[in-house]
Amino acid sequence: MTASDPYLTQASPVSSRRKFLKQCAVLASLLALPAGEAALFAATLRKAARLPVIWLSLQECTGCTESLARASAPNLESLIFDWLSLDYHHTLQAASGIAAEEARESTLADHAGKLLLVVDGALPLAMAGGCCTIAGQDCLSLLRRCLAAAESVIAVGSCACFGGLAAATPNPTDAQSISDLMSRGLIPERPLVNLPGCPPVPEVIAAVLAYRVAFGRMPDLDDRRRPLAFYGETVHERCSRRGHFQAGRFAETFDDMGARAGWCLFRLGCKGPVTHNACALVRWNGVGNPMESGHPCLGCAEPGFWDRGGFYAALPESVPVSGEPGGKGAELYQSQCIYCHDADPVHFRTATDDIAGLFESGTLRAHRFKLDSEETRALVEYFRESRR
Ligand code: SF4
Ligand code: F3S
Secondary structure: OOOEEEOOOOOHHHHHHHHHHHHHHHHHHHHHOHHHHHHEEEEEEOOOOOOEEEEEEEEOOOOHHHHHHOOOOEEHHHHHHHHHEEEOOOOOOOOOOOHHHHHHHHHHHHOOOOOEEEEEEEEEEOOOOOOOEOOOEEHHHHHHHHHEEEEEEEEEOHHHHOOOOOOOOEEEEEEHHHHHHOOOOOOOOOEEEEEOOOOOHHHHHHHHHHHHHHOOOOOEEEEOOOOOHHHOOHHHHHOOOOHHHHOOOEEOOOHHHHOOOOOEHHOOOOOHOOOOOHHHHHOOOOOEEOHHHHHOOOOOOOOOOOOOOOOOOOOOOOOOOOOOOOOOOHHHHHHHHHOOOOOOOOOOOOOHHHHHHHHHHOOOOOOOOOOOOOHHHHHHHHHHHHHH
8 A cells, every 4th residue: 555546545545445445346256256366456456557548439339438438347437547548539538639639649659569459330441441530541541550559459349349230231331340350451460359249238348448457468258359257158148037938938029918027038039048248247237138128139249230130030949048958058968979978968977167178178088079169168058057
């Protein structure tokens, strides 16, 4: 504790410190940090230098910034006054015009190689970049320059992650996601974290930024570069209506008795079983989520949102539902495992928690198949469910 500690030099140091520790505890729990790491998280975050950040808003609707402004743990105030040096953000910065552009340019020059770039919105390539310009510069050139000076980049929102609404058919502006631009060699490659959602959950944006500040690295990611802590499960797996799904109780219309009784919205088009997001885990504005408001999940955090269409068209009854018996994990077990192992997973001798590690370690006898991270998760979840 030092005299310059921002949490101990305010009017009420004890309450400020309590508030800070409370925020850290919430963050640690959201990020599913082990107990030891949670204490380290608070200590490190308190001492961490503010991270220079440039936030570029491209072809977007400001929904992602609106979402960030509603974060509560940490809130926007803590983020931008204590942990980040948010040097450039169209909507949030006080400066405008030439002063705003100069702020961005001096950050690019002073923190080259050390700054964090955050991007919301897709990047349109049509009309030689004329569809999206900032202060007279085409955004592709600006993005290239900012990436060249960035140590890593966070794509916030489904447009930046997967193209989103901007890239929906017929995609008149040739809108592209950050990862597509990187894989096509149109922008410099940098470590990339995707936080999809339309918009993303506020606490997910805030927690990932705080994690980067505290630990100097990004959290563990899945194969779509999404943080596992928030996108490792489907919306369905944490949904408060899941018991009704399992019991076969489905609302058939938005105003029938089932809907009024809170039954499952699968037949009203819910995409929760195939959508990875933290909505049912973190809850929007600390209050609820679409399903708790009586509306199905539209799948806004998955690639192809909009083009897949059919917001209220039900998924096929046969869709593999992760976490449910008969879901993807069961299919994998039946198609790949039972040639060598017992047909009943209850008799599988390896501890459930060891299965993923064994697959990744390469110490198992040769298996005829390789699982990607999503398949491994589905298989592990199948064992977990089967052994309950
Ligand atoms: Fe919830 Fe939708 Fe799953 Fe039903 S299908 S339990 S409403 S996420
Ligand atoms: Fe989007 Fe579904 Fe959450 S529509 S906000 S991922 S519940």
